[in-house]
Amino acid sequence: MKKRGEIKKFYHYSFPMQAALVTCKKPNDGVNAITVAWHTPLSKKPPLYGVSIAPSRYSHGLIEKSREFVVNFVPFKLVDKLQFCGSRTGRKTDKIKETGLTLDESEYSDTAFIKEAYSHLECKLYDSKKVGDHTFFIGEVLNVMYEENSFKQNLINLEQVEPSFYRGGKTYTSCKKDIKKF
């Protein structure tokens, strides 16, 4: 039997979705990291990736200024870092320092990436659009890096990597190793 969901929580009915950690360059040094679940690939040529961020978030202004960001995919064993970076503001906290995550220099961007991520996309701001109460930042992907053995022929190796999915509220899950292949 079908029941009606709460419209103000409509997005929960599309979860779980991957929880990614977006790094954004701070004006002087270092980066802020924000956990996002509202993000998607958009185009192949050029390679475009979109992330929806509320204007109130510290990262929103950082991306507007630096005009770049990195999308980092972090394994489930570090899910407590994702929860931390999704629930604190970088205005008051150095989230990288607090979480103990480590940074490394991106090759195609001035925004550092998270070393513990099993893959990351280095993006230059291509366009942005106000969409309702959020801004949809569209990045052109200039570089893709991954941790050795975590992908095989461009496909994630679920024997090696456990991705992090956000289920809503303060809850997360991961995906099965089993693959259905057609």
Place this chain on the structure above:
Amino acid sequence: MKKRGEIKKFYHYSFPMQAALVTCKKPNDGVNAITVAWHTPLSKKPPLYGVSIAPSRYSHGLIEKSREFVVNFVPFKLVDKLQFCGSRTGRKTDKIKETGLTLDESEYSDTAFIKEAYSHLECKLYDSKKVGDHTFFIGEVLNVMYEENSFKQNLINLEQVEPSFYRGGKTYTSCKKDIKKF
């Protein structure tokens, strides 16, 4: 050790992502169904949901004409239907008939939804934007429905429902029942 991924397959490095079945009204009767992995919530107020679709796809023109679509979330046991609807064109095939999926009338839309879906979002076209080689269709969510017991307090009940995730190529996976709660 970090390795470089193929930029033309950048989106695989963000997978797995939920494979959703988007229904689009045909000009006369019935719907076409297209499997998408490039989709995301965008805004709370108004409630907005975005789907990226290539102009070559039959569904692209259907959404442009009808100015609505429904995002259906289908359980993993029907993953063969997802693969079918992602790899065939509705120009030549009645995908609903071929897959044996069943339709029911939406309450807030003229586009039918998939009865076998455990949740669906009825969307009216709010805006669309050409983004690289795809069109990003932004729908305002007018109604959210779910199958009884598949959600509890707006959160998916993974004891009852096994969502479908696309891993790239012709491969799929699902998510674990275990939940990490903070």
